[in-house]
Amino acid sequence: MDDAEIIRQVLAGQHHRYADLVQRYQEPLIHFLRRILNSDEDILDCAQEAFVAVYRNLNRYSQDQPFRAWLYAIARNKAIDIVRKRQREITVVLDETLEDLRPRPEEIWFEKEQASYLAKILNELPAHYAQALFLRYHQDMSYTEIATVLQVPVSRVKTYLHRGKEKLRQELERRDIHERDGRRYLGSTISG
Structure with missing residues:
Protein backbone atom coordinates (compact mmCIF):
# COMPACT_ATOMS: atom_id res chain seq x y z
CA MET A 1 0.00 0.00 0.00
CA VAL A 92 35.42 22.89 26.05
CA VAL A 93 37.74 20.90 28.27
CA LEU A 94 41.01 19.91 26.67
CA ASP A 95 42.16 16.72 28.30
CA GLU A 96 42.37 12.99 27.62
CA THR A 97 38.83 12.35 28.92
CA LEU A 98 37.19 13.93 25.87
CA GLU A 99 35.13 11.44 23.91
CA ASP A 100 36.00 10.95 20.26
CA LEU A 101 32.94 12.32 18.45
CA ARG A 102 33.71 10.76 15.08
CA PRO A 103 31.25 8.09 14.03
CA ARG A 104 32.03 4.66 15.41
CA PRO A 105 32.83 1.93 12.87
CA GLU A 106 29.49 0.21 13.43
CA GLU A 107 27.76 3.43 12.42
CA ILE A 108 29.35 3.44 9.00
CA TRP A 109 26.76 2.25 6.51
CA PHE A 110 29.18 0.23 4.42
CA GLU A 111 30.14 -3.18 5.71
CA LYS A 112 33.07 -3.93 3.44
CA GLU A 113 36.54 -2.54 4.08
CA GLN A 114 36.67 -0.53 0.86
CA ALA A 115 33.21 0.91 1.48
CA SER A 116 34.06 1.96 5.04
CA TYR A 117 37.13 3.75 3.69
CA LEU A 118 34.83 5.66 1.35
CA ALA A 119 32.42 6.39 4.19
CA LYS A 120 35.25 7.85 6.27
CA ILE A 121 36.09 10.23 3.47
CA LEU A 122 32.41 11.12 3.05
CA ASN A 123 32.28 12.01 6.75
CA GLU A 124 35.04 14.52 6.20
CA LEU A 125 33.15 16.32 3.45
CA PRO A 126 31.10 19.40 4.32
CA ALA A 127 27.78 18.27 5.81
CA HIS A 128 25.57 19.49 2.95
CA TYR A 129 27.64 17.56 0.37
CA ALA A 130 27.72 14.39 2.49
CA GLN A 131 23.98 14.56 3.19
CA ALA A 132 23.12 15.12 -0.47
CA LEU A 133 25.36 12.22 -1.58
CA PHE A 134 23.94 9.95 1.13
CA LEU A 135 20.34 10.73 0.24
CA ARG A 136 20.96 10.27 -3.49
CA TYR A 137 23.12 7.16 -3.53
CA HIS A 138 22.22 5.38 -0.30
CA GLN A 139 18.58 6.38 0.15
CA ASP A 140 17.94 6.56 -3.62
CA MET A 141 16.08 9.88 -3.36
CA SER A 142 15.27 12.06 -6.34
CA TYR A 143 16.66 15.58 -6.69
CA THR A 144 13.25 16.95 -5.71
CA GLU A 145 13.11 14.82 -2.56
CA ILE A 146 16.63 15.84 -1.58
CA ALA A 147 15.73 19.49 -2.16
CA THR A 148 12.79 19.08 0.19
CA VAL A 149 14.90 17.38 2.87
CA LEU A 150 17.75 19.89 2.70
CA GLN A 151 15.35 22.81 2.15
CA VAL A 152 17.22 24.16 -0.85
CA PRO A 153 16.32 24.54 -4.54
CA VAL A 154 16.83 21.56 -6.87
CA SER A 155 19.60 23.50 -8.64
CA ARG A 156 21.54 23.66 -5.38
CA VAL A 157 21.07 19.91 -4.87
CA LYS A 158 22.65 19.34 -8.27
CA THR A 159 25.51 21.63 -7.28
CA TYR A 160 25.97 19.81 -3.96
CA LEU A 161 26.06 16.45 -5.71
CA HIS A 162 28.45 17.62 -8.42
CA ARG A 163 30.83 19.37 -6.01
CA GLY A 164 30.52 16.60 -3.44
CA LYS A 165 31.51 13.96 -6.01
CA GLU A 166 34.39 16.16 -7.19
CA LYS A 167 35.69 16.68 -3.64
CA LEU A 168 35.32 12.96 -3.02
CA ARG A 169 37.28 12.14 -6.19
CA GLN A 170 40.05 14.61 -5.28
CA GLU A 171 40.32 13.24 -1.76
CA LEU A 172 40.46 9.64 -3.00
CA GLU A 173 43.21 10.55 -5.46
CA ARG A 174 45.14 12.46 -2.79
CA ARG A 175 44.94 9.59 -0.31
CA ASP A 176 45.83 7.00 -2.94
CA ILE A 177 48.98 8.90 -3.88
CA HIS A 178 49.88 9.43 -0.21
CA GLU A 179 49.41 5.75 0.64
CA ARG A 180 51.39 4.56 -2.37
CA ASP A 181 54.21 6.93 -1.45
CA GLY A 182 54.07 5.66 2.13
CA ARG A 183 54.32 2.03 1.03
CA ARG A 184 57.29 2.81 -1.20
CA TYR A 185 58.98 4.59 1.69
CA LEU A 186 58.38 1.67 4.02
CA GLY A 187 59.55 -0.78 1.38
CA SER A 188 62.80 1.08 0.75
CA THR A 189 63.47 1.34 4.50
CA ILE A 190 62.91 -2.35 5.08
CA SER A 191 65.00 -3.50 2.13
CA GLY A 192 67.77 -0.97 2.80
Whole structure:
Protein backbone atom coordinates (compact mmCIF):
# COMPACT_ATOMS: atom_id res chain seq x y z
CA MET A 1 0.00 0.00 0.00
CA ASP A 2 1.40 3.40 -0.90
CA ASP A 3 2.04 6.22 1.57
CA ALA A 4 -0.86 8.37 0.34
CA GLU A 5 -3.38 5.59 1.00
CA ILE A 6 -2.03 4.95 4.49
CA ILE A 7 -2.17 8.68 5.25
CA ARG A 8 -5.75 8.85 3.96
CA GLN A 9 -6.70 5.97 6.26
CA VAL A 10 -5.00 7.55 9.28
CA LEU A 11 -6.76 10.85 8.65
CA ALA A 12 -10.05 8.94 8.32
CA GLY A 13 -9.65 7.63 11.86
CA GLN A 14 -7.63 4.44 11.44
CA HIS A 15 -4.80 5.80 13.60
CA HIS A 16 -3.20 2.37 14.04
CA ARG A 17 -2.19 2.49 10.34
CA TYR A 18 0.42 5.15 11.17
CA ALA A 19 2.56 2.31 12.52
CA ASP A 20 2.91 1.11 8.91
CA LEU A 21 4.60 4.39 7.97
CA VAL A 22 6.84 4.26 11.04
CA GLN A 23 7.86 0.70 10.23
CA ARG A 24 8.51 1.58 6.59
CA TYR A 25 10.72 4.61 7.28
CA GLN A 26 12.20 4.12 10.75
CA GLU A 27 15.40 2.33 9.77
CA PRO A 28 16.26 4.48 6.70
CA LEU A 29 15.53 7.63 8.73
CA ILE A 30 17.87 6.49 11.51
CA HIS A 31 20.63 5.87 8.94
CA PHE A 32 20.09 9.37 7.58
CA LEU A 33 20.20 10.92 11.06
CA ARG A 34 23.55 9.23 11.70
CA ARG A 35 24.97 11.65 9.12
CA ILE A 36 23.99 14.57 11.38
CA LEU A 37 24.03 13.33 14.98
CA ASN A 38 26.76 11.45 16.84
CA SER A 39 24.94 9.88 19.75
CA ASP A 40 22.67 6.85 19.36
CA GLU A 41 20.46 8.32 22.06
CA ASP A 42 20.11 11.61 20.14
CA ILE A 43 19.45 9.73 16.89
CA LEU A 44 16.66 7.62 18.38
CA ASP A 45 15.16 10.60 20.22
CA CYS A 46 15.23 12.69 17.07
CA ALA A 47 13.60 9.97 14.98
CA GLN A 48 10.88 9.54 17.57
CA GLU A 49 10.27 13.30 17.79
CA ALA A 50 10.07 13.49 14.00
CA PHE A 51 7.51 10.69 13.79
CA VAL A 52 5.43 12.31 16.54
CA ALA A 53 5.61 15.73 14.82
CA VAL A 54 4.62 14.20 11.49
CA TYR A 55 1.69 12.38 13.11
CA ARG A 56 0.46 15.56 14.80
CA ASN A 57 0.72 17.51 11.54
CA LEU A 58 -0.43 14.81 9.13
CA ASN A 59 -3.44 16.91 8.16
CA ARG A 60 -0.99 19.55 6.84
CA TYR A 61 0.83 17.11 4.58
CA SER A 62 0.53 17.98 0.91
CA GLN A 63 0.75 15.19 -1.63
CA ASP A 64 2.62 17.61 -3.90
CA GLN A 65 5.78 16.25 -2.33
CA PRO A 66 6.74 12.69 -1.41
CA PHE A 67 5.93 11.75 2.18
CA ARG A 68 9.47 10.45 2.72
CA ALA A 69 10.97 13.82 1.81
CA TRP A 70 8.55 15.63 4.13
CA LEU A 71 9.43 13.26 6.99
CA TYR A 72 13.17 13.63 6.38
CA ALA A 73 12.91 17.43 6.26
CA ILE A 74 11.16 17.47 9.63
CA ALA A 75 13.71 15.05 11.09
CA ARG A 76 16.62 17.06 9.70
CA ASN A 77 15.28 20.25 11.29
CA LYS A 78 14.90 18.48 14.63
CA ALA A 79 18.45 17.08 14.31
CA ILE A 80 19.84 20.55 13.60
CA ASP A 81 18.03 21.81 16.72
CA ILE A 82 19.66 19.04 18.76
CA VAL A 83 23.11 19.88 17.34
CA ARG A 84 22.62 23.56 18.21
CA LYS A 85 21.46 22.67 21.71
CA ARG A 86 24.44 20.37 22.24
CA GLN A 87 26.85 23.04 21.03
CA ARG A 88 25.47 25.45 23.62
CA GLU A 89 25.77 22.78 26.34
CA ILE A 90 29.33 21.73 25.56
CA THR A 91 32.05 23.29 27.63
CA VAL A 92 35.42 22.89 26.05
CA VAL A 93 37.74 20.90 28.27
CA LEU A 94 41.01 19.91 26.67
CA ASP A 95 42.16 16.72 28.30
CA GLU A 96 42.37 12.99 27.62
CA THR A 97 38.83 12.35 28.92
CA LEU A 98 37.19 13.93 25.87
CA GLU A 99 35.13 11.44 23.91
CA ASP A 100 36.00 10.95 20.26
CA LEU A 101 32.94 12.32 18.45
CA ARG A 102 33.71 10.76 15.08
CA PRO A 103 31.25 8.09 14.03
CA ARG A 104 32.03 4.66 15.41
CA PRO A 105 32.83 1.93 12.87
CA GLU A 106 29.49 0.21 13.43
CA GLU A 107 27.76 3.43 12.42
CA ILE A 108 29.35 3.44 9.00
CA TRP A 109 26.76 2.25 6.51
CA PHE A 110 29.18 0.23 4.42
CA GLU A 111 30.14 -3.18 5.71
CA LYS A 112 33.07 -3.93 3.44
CA GLU A 113 36.54 -2.54 4.08
CA GLN A 114 36.67 -0.53 0.86
CA ALA A 115 33.21 0.91 1.48
CA SER A 116 34.06 1.96 5.04
CA TYR A 117 37.13 3.75 3.69
CA LEU A 118 34.83 5.66 1.35
CA ALA A 119 32.42 6.39 4.19
CA LYS A 120 35.25 7.85 6.27
CA ILE A 121 36.09 10.23 3.47
CA LEU A 122 32.41 11.12 3.05
CA ASN A 123 32.28 12.01 6.75
CA GLU A 124 35.04 14.52 6.20
CA LEU A 125 33.15 16.32 3.45
CA PRO A 126 31.10 19.40 4.32
CA ALA A 127 27.78 18.27 5.81
CA HIS A 128 25.57 19.49 2.95
CA TYR A 129 27.64 17.56 0.37
CA ALA A 130 27.72 14.39 2.49
CA GLN A 131 23.98 14.56 3.19
CA ALA A 132 23.12 15.12 -0.47
CA LEU A 133 25.36 12.22 -1.58
CA PHE A 134 23.94 9.95 1.13
CA LEU A 135 20.34 10.73 0.24
CA ARG A 136 20.96 10.27 -3.49
CA TYR A 137 23.12 7.16 -3.53
CA HIS A 138 22.22 5.38 -0.30
CA GLN A 139 18.58 6.38 0.15
CA ASP A 140 17.94 6.56 -3.62
CA MET A 141 16.08 9.88 -3.36
CA SER A 142 15.27 12.06 -6.34
CA TYR A 143 16.66 15.58 -6.69
CA THR A 144 13.25 16.95 -5.71
CA GLU A 145 13.11 14.82 -2.56
CA ILE A 146 16.63 15.84 -1.58
CA ALA A 147 15.73 19.49 -2.16
CA THR A 148 12.79 19.08 0.19
CA VAL A 149 14.90 17.38 2.87
CA LEU A 150 17.75 19.89 2.70
CA GLN A 151 15.35 22.81 2.15
CA VAL A 152 17.22 24.16 -0.85
CA PRO A 153 16.32 24.54 -4.54
CA VAL A 154 16.83 21.56 -6.87
CA SER A 155 19.60 23.50 -8.64
CA ARG A 156 21.54 23.66 -5.38
CA VAL A 157 21.07 19.91 -4.87
CA LYS A 158 22.65 19.34 -8.27
CA THR A 159 25.51 21.63 -7.28
CA TYR A 160 25.97 19.81 -3.96
CA LEU A 161 26.06 16.45 -5.71
CA HIS A 162 28.45 17.62 -8.42
CA ARG A 163 30.83 19.37 -6.01
CA GLY A 164 30.52 16.60 -3.44
CA LYS A 165 31.51 13.96 -6.01
CA GLU A 166 34.39 16.16 -7.19
CA LYS A 167 35.69 16.68 -3.64
CA LEU A 168 35.32 12.96 -3.02
CA ARG A 169 37.28 12.14 -6.19
CA GLN A 170 40.05 14.61 -5.28
CA GLU A 171 40.32 13.24 -1.76
CA LEU A 172 40.46 9.64 -3.00
CA GLU A 173 43.21 10.55 -5.46
CA ARG A 174 45.14 12.46 -2.79
CA ARG A 175 44.94 9.59 -0.31
CA ASP A 176 45.83 7.00 -2.94
CA ILE A 177 48.98 8.90 -3.88
CA HIS A 178 49.88 9.43 -0.21
CA GLU A 179 49.41 5.75 0.64
CA ARG A 180 51.39 4.56 -2.37
CA ASP A 181 54.21 6.93 -1.45
CA GLY A 182 54.07 5.66 2.13
CA ARG A 183 54.32 2.03 1.03
CA ARG A 184 57.29 2.81 -1.20
CA TYR A 185 58.98 4.59 1.69
CA LEU A 186 58.38 1.67 4.02
CA GLY A 187 59.55 -0.78 1.38
CA SER A 188 62.80 1.08 0.75
CA THR A 189 63.47 1.34 4.50
CA ILE A 190 62.91 -2.35 5.08
CA SER A 191 65.00 -3.50 2.13
CA GLY A 192 67.77 -0.97 2.80
